[in-house]
Amino acid sequence: MKLLIFGVTLISLAPVIVKTLEHGPGTIGFVRNFFGGGLILLYFISSSHPRIFLSRKPLFYIILAGLFFGLDMYSWNKGVKLIGVGLSTLLANTQIFYVTAYDIIFEKEKISKYFFIGLFLSFLGIAFISKVFGSNQIVDSYNFYLGIVISLLAGIFYSISMVFFKKGLKHLPKEASPFAWGALSLVTGITLLPVSLMEQNPSLDIKSFGLLFTLVLIVHTLGWLIITSKMKEVRLSLVGIILLVQPALALLWGALFFGESYSFLQAFGTMLVFFGLYLGMRKA
Numbered sequence: 001m002k003l004l005i006f007g008v009t010l011i012s013l014a015p016v017i018v019k020t021l022e023h024g025p026g027t028i029g030f031v032r033n034f035f036g037g038g039l040i041l042l043y044f045i046s047s048s049h050p051r052i053f054l055s056r057k058p059l060f061y062i063i064l065a066g067l068f069f070g071l072d073m074y075s076w077n078k079g080v081k082l083i084g085v086g087l088s089t090l091l092a093n094t095q096i097f098y099v100t101a102y103d104i105i106f107e108k109e110k111i112s113k114y115f116f117i118g119l120f121l122s123f124l125g126i127a128f129i130s131k132v133f134g135s136n137q138i139v140d141s142y143n144f145y146l147g148i149v150i151s152l153l154a155g156i157f158y159s160i161s162m163v164f165f166k167k168g169l170k171h172l173p174k175e176a177s178p179f180a181w182g183a184l185s186l187v188t189g190i191t192l193l194p195v196s197l198m199e200q201n202p203s204l205d206i207k208s209f210g211l212l213f214t215l216v217l218i219v220h221t222l223g224w225l226i227i228t229s230k231m232k233e234v235r236l237s238l239v240g241i242i243l244l245v246q247p248a249l250a251l252l253w254g255a256l257f258f259g260e261s262y263s264f265l266q267a268f269g270t271m272l273v274f275f276g277l278y279l280g281m282r283k284a
Contacts, residue, residue, distance in 0.1 A: 021208060
């Protein structure tokens, strides 16, 4: 469990790098996933791991997971650019409700009495964050509300990707988890390549190269390898609540590195979202 939390801490650095880079969300997602996936597969193939051959069923699920992870990656990266490191990451993590609903409906897990309370509190918090309350002018920034919507969509795409990836892992031995994550990453990178080619990006200098290198090697390769290696050992909804460490740290990084500040009502809304997410994950 501690190792899983450490992996989540590493990936919490991703929005800081995305915010700092001047490249487009599609380009950042492509570089992160394509080269990160390549490194993972290269490590897996060159090590002493037994050779893994993906049959049709796990390959199908991994491809679907990669496609939806690509949509999540683009939406979240775009949200970070529009509304900041903390808020975008927090809203994307509403994925917890979707994966919990999946557990309840399809995996026949018993519904918690706290689930709907948590759902209500979280979306009430989102309303406060979005300045629906306490503002004389609801729509004061097109980009701000676009960032809110895109970040919430990222949560939906993220949850669908997690469900398909978990299904794919069920058909593979435990030691194949890194291989599956590398394959998913390559699919995600290929998905984002056309978007990357359409974006106008600055030239790659030493600073940008260093940030992208860190994003690929530390965040994507090491961080997600740790998470995926432990994902099969715990239920999907528990993975979701552990991933709450990411938005909590992202809010901290946003304040420390970018001076992101929030009004009292937005801070109150943030606390409501966290408390709602926690209630939503309770099983009794």
